[in-house]
Amino acid sequence: xxxxxxxxxxxxxxxxxxxxxxxxxxxxxxxxxxxxxxxxxxxxxxxxxxxxxxxxxxxxxxxxxxxxxxxxxxxxxxxxxxxxxxxxxxxxxxxxxxxxxxxxxxxxxxxxxxxxxxxxxxxxxx
Numbered sequence: 001x002x003x004x005x006x007x008x009x010x011x012x013x014x015x016x017x018x019x020x021x022x023x024x025x026x027x028x029x030x031x032x033x034x035x036x037x038x039x040x041x042x043x044x045x046x047x048x049x050x051x052x053x054x055x056x057x058x059x060x061x062x063x064x065x066x067x068x069x070x071x072x073x074x075x076x077x078x079x080x081x082x083x084x085x086x087x088x089x090x091x092x093x094x095x096x097x098x099x100x101x102x103x104x105x106x107x108x109x110x111x112x113x114x115x116x117x118x119x120x121x122x123x124x125x126x
Contacts (some may be wrong), residue, residue, distance in 0.1 A: 002052070002085045004045045012038045013063070017045060024081075026112055027062040030070035039073035046080045056090040059117075062124060063097075063104055075114075082115045094117040099123045 008014035013028035015038065032038065041073065059081060078093065085091045095108035105121065112119040 002078070004041060005056055006038060011065075015042060017042070019049055019053055022053075024057055024059040026074075027060070029065040030074075031067040033067075033069060035073050036068050039070070039077065040076055043073075043080065046077065046084075049083070050084045053084070053089050053091075056092070058089060058102065059093045061093065061095050062106075063107075064101070066104060066107060068077075074081045075111060078111060078115055078117065079102065082117050085117050092120070094120045094122055096122050096124040099115045101113060 001019040002020055004015060005017075006012075006015035007030060008028045009032075011029055012035075013026050016023060016025045024026050026042075030038070032051075043085045060108065063070075066074070081091050081093075095111070097104040108119075108121050
C-alpha cells in the first residue's frame with residue numbers, strides 16, 4: 001500500500017498520502033471525540049510504508065478546527081515521522097493556519113519546538 005486516502009466528514013479531515021508523489025496531506029476540521037478511525041490508519045500506514053520513501057516528502061497540515069484529542073494524534077504522527085527523518089528520510093512539514101486563528105498557530109509553534117523535522121508555519125491563502 002503506497003497510498004492512503006480517507007474522505008473528509010463533517011468533523012474529520014481529508015487525508016491523502018502517496019509515497020510515490022511525496023505527498024502527505026491532512027486537511028479540514030478535526031474535532032471528533034473518536035479519532036481512532038481517522039488517525040490509526042495513518043499511524044499504521046507510516047509503520048508499514050515510510051521505510052520505502054526514496055524521495056523528499058512534504059507533510060502539509062491544514063486545520064480549521066483541532067481539538068485536544070486530535071492534537072495528540074497529530075503529535076504522535078509527527079513523532080513517528082521525526083524518527084524516520086532522524087534515520088535519513090527527507091521529510092518536511094508545512095503547518096498552515098488562518099491568519100486570524102491564534103490557537104492553530106500556537107499549536108503549530110508548540111509542536112515545532114518539540115520535534116527536529118524541518119517545520120514551516122505558513123498562513124493559509126484563501
